[in-house]
Amino acid sequence: xxxxxxxxxxxxxDSERCIQCQVCVNQCTFDTHYYDGExxxxxxxxxxxxxxxxxxxxxxxxxxxxxxxxxxxxxxxNWRPEVIEDIIKQAETGGMLLTGMGDDKEHRIYWxxxxxxxxxxxxxxxxxxxxxxxxxTYLGSxxxxxxxxxxxxxxxxxxxxxxLEVPVMFAAMSYGAVSLNVHHSLARAATEMDTLWNTGExxxxxxxxxxxxxxxxxxxxxxxxxxxxxxxxxxxxxxxxGQGAKPGIGGHLPGGKVSHEVSLTRMIPTGTDxxxxxxQHDIYSIEDLSQLVYALKEATNYTKPISVKIAAVHNSAxxxxxxxxxxxxxxxxxxxxxxTGAAPKVIRDNVGIPIELALAAVDTRLxxxxxxxxxxxxxxxxxRNSGDVAKAxxxxxxxxxxxxxxxxxxxxxxxxxxxxxKCAWGICTTDLSLTKRINPDIGARRLANLLRGWSLELKxxxxxxxxxxxxxxxxxxxxxxxxxLNDNELEVLxxxxxxx
Amino acid sequence: MKDLSRVANPYNEGKVVDAxxxxxxxxxxxxxxxxxxxxxxxxNMHDRGNGMGGxxxxxxxxxxxxxYYAFHIMYLSQQAKTQVEAFLNDKFHLLHGEEVPTRxxxxxxxxxxxxxxxxxxxxxxxxxxxxxxxxxxxxxEINGIIxxxxxxxxxxxxAVFKGVGFPEEIADYFCLENxxxxxxxxxxxxxxxxxxxxxxAHPFNILDWTVVHNGEISSYGINSRYLEQFGYKCTMQTDTxxxxxxxxxxxxxxxxxxxxxxxIVAPPLWSAIKRxxxxxxxxxxxxxxxxxxxxxxxxxxxxxxxxxxxxxxTDRVRxxxxxxxxxxxxxxxxxxxxxxxxVCPDLDRAWIPMGGQPVVGSLKKPLVPREDAVxxx
Numbered sequence: 001x002x003x004x005x006x007x008x009x010x011x012x013x014d015s016e017r018c019i020q021c022q023v024c025v026n027q028c029t030f031d032t033h034y035y036d037g038e039x040x041x042x043x044x045x046x047x048x049x050x051x052x053x054x055x056x057x058x059x060x061x062x063x064x065x066x067x068x069x070x071x072x073x074x075x076x077x078n079w080r081p082e083v084i085e086d087i088i089k090q091a092e093t094g095g096m097l098l099t100g101m102g103d104d105k106e107h108r109i110y111w112x113x114x115x116x117x118x119x120x121x122x123x124x125x126x127x128x129x130x131x132x133x134x135x136x137t138y139l140g141s142x143x144x145x146x147x148x149x150x151x152x153x154x155x156x157x158x159x160x161x162x163x164l165e166v167p168v169m170f171a172a173m174s175y176g177a178v179s180l181n182v183h184h185s186l187a188r189a190a191t192e193m194d195t196l197w198n199t200g201e202x203x204x205x206x207x208x209x210x211x212x213x214x215x216x217x218x219x220x221x222x223x224x225x226x227x228x229x230x231x232x233x234x235x236x237x238x239x240x241x242g243q244g245a246k247p248g249i250g251g252h253l254p255g256g257k258v259s260h261e262v263s264l265t266r267m268i269p270t271g272t273d274x275x276x277x278x279x280q281h282d283i284y285s286i287e288d289l290s291q292l293v294y295a296l297k298e299a300t301n302y303t304k305p306i307s308v309k310i311a312a313v314h315n316s317a318x319x320x321x322x323x324x325x326x327x328x329x330x331x332x333x334x335x336x337x338x339x340t341g342a343a344p345k346v347i348r349d350n351v352g353i354p355i356e357l358a359l360a361a362v363d364t365r366l367x368x369x370x371x372x373x374x375x376x377x378x379x380x381x382x383x384r385n386s387g388d389v390a391k392a393x394x395x396x397x398x399x400x401x402x403x404x405x406x407x408x409x410x411x412x413x414x415x416x417x418x419x420x421x422k423c424a425w426g427i428c429t430t431d432l433s434l435t436k437r438i439n440p441d442i443g444a445r446r447l448a449n450l451l452r453g454w455s456l457e458l459k460x461x462x463x464x465x466x467x468x469x470x471x472x473x474x475x476x477x478x479x480x481x482x483x484x485l486n487d488n489e490l491e492v493l494x495x496x497x498x499x500x
Numbered sequence: 501m502k503d504l505s506r507v508a509n510p511y512n513e514g515k516v517v518d519a520x521x522x523x524x525x526x527x528x529x530x531x532x533x534x535x536x537x538x539x540x541x542x543x544n545m546h547d548r549g550n551g552m553g554g555x556x557x558x559x560x561x562x563x564x565x566x567x568y569y570a571f572h573i574m575y576l577s578q579q580a581k582t583q584v585e586a587f588l589n590d591k592f593h594l595l596h597g598e599e600v601p602t603r604x605x606x607x608x609x610x611x612x613x614x615x616x617x618x619x620x621x622x623x624x625x626x627x628x629x630x631x632x633x634x635x636x637x638x639x640x641e642i643n644g645i646i647x648x649x650x651x652x653x654x655x656x657x658x659a660v661f662k663g664v665g666f667p668e669e670i671a672d673y674f675c676l677e678n679x680x681x682x683x684x685x686x687x688x689x690x691x692x693x694x695x696x697x698x699x700x701a702h703p704f705n706i707l708d709w710t711v712v713h714n715g716e717i718s719s720y721g722i723n724s725r726y727l728e729q730f731g732y733k734c735t736m737q738t739d740t741x742x743x744x745x746x747x748x749x750x751x752x753x754x755x756x757x758x759x760x761x762x763x764i765v766a767p768p769l770w771s772a773i774k775r776x777x778x779x780x781x782x783x784x785x786x787x788x789x790x791x792x793x794x795x796x797x798x799x800x801x802x803x804x805x806x807x808x809x810x811x812x813x814t815d816r817v818r819x820x821x822x823x824x825x826x827x828x829x830x831x832x833x834x835x836x837x838x839x840x841x842x843v844c845p846d847l848d849r850a851w852i853p854m855g856g857q858p859v860v861g862s863l864k865k866p867l868v869p870r871e872d873a874v875x876x877x
Contacts (some may be wrong), residue, residue, distance in 0.1 A: 124819060150759060152759075471792035471793060
């Protein structure tokens with residue numbers, strides 16, 4: 001069938017600069033560039049271009065420019081090009097539309113409507129270059145009070161706590177979805193920066209066990225790679241109920257991505273599809289969740305916090321309250337803009353709620369019920385920079401997960417082709433010829449640099465507010481003001497309008 | 501489930517930012533003395549206030565009613581008084597009530613009506629609550645529900661006198677030179693973002709705890725949200741109340757010692773905790789982990805007092821001043837040393853404590869042994 005789909009991008013090659021070196025041909029995984037030996041010229045198949053910028057970045061003579069193909073459809077706000085092209089794709093394939101990364105629609109990004117406070121006159125701002133500034137964060141359940149004996153010695157013993165030097169962790173991305181070199185980069189950076197990275201649900205490769213003290217091991221609906229040594233290796237065990245990119249939907253790692261190494265780690269035969277069911281088939285209710293939480297606590301001898309991750313949905317607040325009462329030590333909320341290696345497009349773009357609103361609602365609810373101390377609150381889904389982190393903490397989060405931002409640090413240009421397995425940057429693929437494009441030494445350095453930069457910025461923002469410990473920002477919604485939000489939004493966020 | 505947004509802040513006001521003078525003096529033998537020196541000392545720091553609030557806390561004030569809760573209540577309307585008195589009669593055994601004596605002072609305009617009541621918690625009320633908890637709840641009810649009424653103080657054998665004006669004018673208005681106590685605290689206020697109101701002056705009080713405060717608590721947002729979980733209602737439109745409630749929660753309800761309180765509201769840095777011996781490390785770490793939301797950040801000096809004890813404390817990097825003076829059994833705490841020297845020129849000792857280091861004066865540990873050990877307090 002002839003496709004009616006137009007090319008998304010135009011590849012401009014400056015013939016004055018092009019030296020026919022074919023770097024672009026070798027770098028492109030979408031077969032956009034090809035070499036015509038007869039004419040000794042490099043040519044394009046523009047319809048294949050994903051706009052990932054790999055060729056542009058590596059072209060030694062700067063001969064390439066990638067532009068949007070600005071198609072001149074007749075203007076129609078309802079029948080936009082994306083809508084038309086989605087219909088064309090389905091008419092030609094008869095399938096569900098798959099996509100990668102997170103929701104790319106124009107749902108309101110509340111971070112951009114929140115602004116932070118700073119000290120002027122009545123309290124001094126603090127210079128983090130000269131004064132101590134504390135970002136240390138402990139994740140885990142805390143009691144409501146501390147008891148001392150008659151001699152002033154500590155009687156209260158805390159449940160397991162995990163210390164983060166920076167309140168930013170790397171989000172769950174499974175081995176299989178991303179490459180082993182990505183896992184190595186994340187694990188090493190987390191270890192260097194004293195924070196945590198998350199295995200995702202694909203198990204932990206044997207070469208990564210040595211980073212266990214900085215690892216969150218995930219237990220998800222497929223139970224891939226879950227065994228005693230795996231649970232023992234991690235610092236935190238996370239039960240994954242849902243994911244912001246695809247609430248209510250399971251996962252499917254195509255057999256083509258299940259290489260020998262992936263098969264060993266996932267404990268499934270090479271080349272078989274790895275299907276993660278939509279629900280965990282032993283959790284059909286909150287009491288079932290409680291059983292799994294305590295089964296994992298028993299299995300790890302009450303030495304590790306148990307985290308439970310859900311997608312942010314309409315009644316997250318009530319669900320989160322139930323999760324705390326079910327024994328979760330850490331609650332993870334993954335918002336509408338959370339990313340994925342592959343998801344049905346209609347789910348990614350239409351299901352779930354923005355993380356800012358979910359976070360505010362959950363934090364408020366747990367406080368109303370007097371159980372906020374009993375669990376730490378971690379949020380993810382579209383956290384882009386340290387400003388977002390600071391605002392999330394002020395709304396009530398203990399820490400944030402970053403997934404996409406971490407991948408961008410490694411080279412990802414958010415071209416949304418994760419589901420194709422052809423990632424030209426060698427991130428979201430298990431093709432060995434591509435995965436070697438990520439050098440773990442360089443990858444770890446780029447990731448650690450990102451966290452270092454964000455730490456410095458967080459300290460600057462804290463100092464500007466005249467506070468020197470992150471605890472004093474956490475849940476301190478007076479540090480925020482809303483701009484351009486309506487009364488209902490302000491009420492849910494628990495934030496006052498700027499100027500009031 | 502509590503609707504925190506309704507009870508917590510009916511005026512939807514933000515915190516009030518203050519700069520101030522604070523002063524406290526205590527006879528650690530428990531001997532009572534008049535307010536003359538305290539008034540002189542706080543008046544000496546006149547320029548640290550702007551006439552928008554002054555107040556005094558006095559302990560050992562009502563020995564004849566020492567067993568009864570002394571409520572000092574401010575009324576903005578006659579109707580409020582009728583309502584509150586009906587409420588008190590219903591909820592307590594009301595032993596005695598009278599208007600707090602005042603004299604006209606030129607600078608004090610439009611003062612509210614201030615009454616004091618001596619109350620007993622009825623043993624037969626049958627809710628099983630501790631009397632102190634019962635009193636706290638009733639105070640929260642009056643402040644939160646009854647319009648135009650505000651409880652200045654609610655402890656035994658103590659009271660708070662406060663209002664809008666310079667502290668020396670407030671002292672004059674309430675005739676404080678006629679009262680005696682063994683512990684006096686005082687405050688002159690310089691609010692920077694609100695009109696002064698009588699309830700908003702310091703000291704802040706709950707039961708017999710009072711707090712006077714110089715500075716701004718930049719962590720107010722989270723401190724108040726944390727305390728609201730425990731039923732405290734932050735209604736006074738100022739950040740100082742969180743100190744009073746935190747003290748009540750930690751010392752009275754959670755039964756933690758004063759030094760521990762200091763390690764919670766002005767804790768050592770993580771790097772300093774690391775240098776402690778293991779047991780101490782664990783204690784300090786646990787306190788920060790559990791009570792991180794009560795860390796009070798930003799510049800402050802506070803004087804906390806309750807029956808038999810006076811505590812001075814600055815924030816952990818000491819962004820506001822505090823000077824300590826000692827003379828025999830007398831302990832002085834002040835924003836400025838000059839105020840202490842004015843009333844006690846020949847101090848035995850004067851010093852400036854480290855940030856986050858509490859200075860404690862206590863009847864149980866007098867500064868010097870009593871000469872007349874017979875006369876027990």
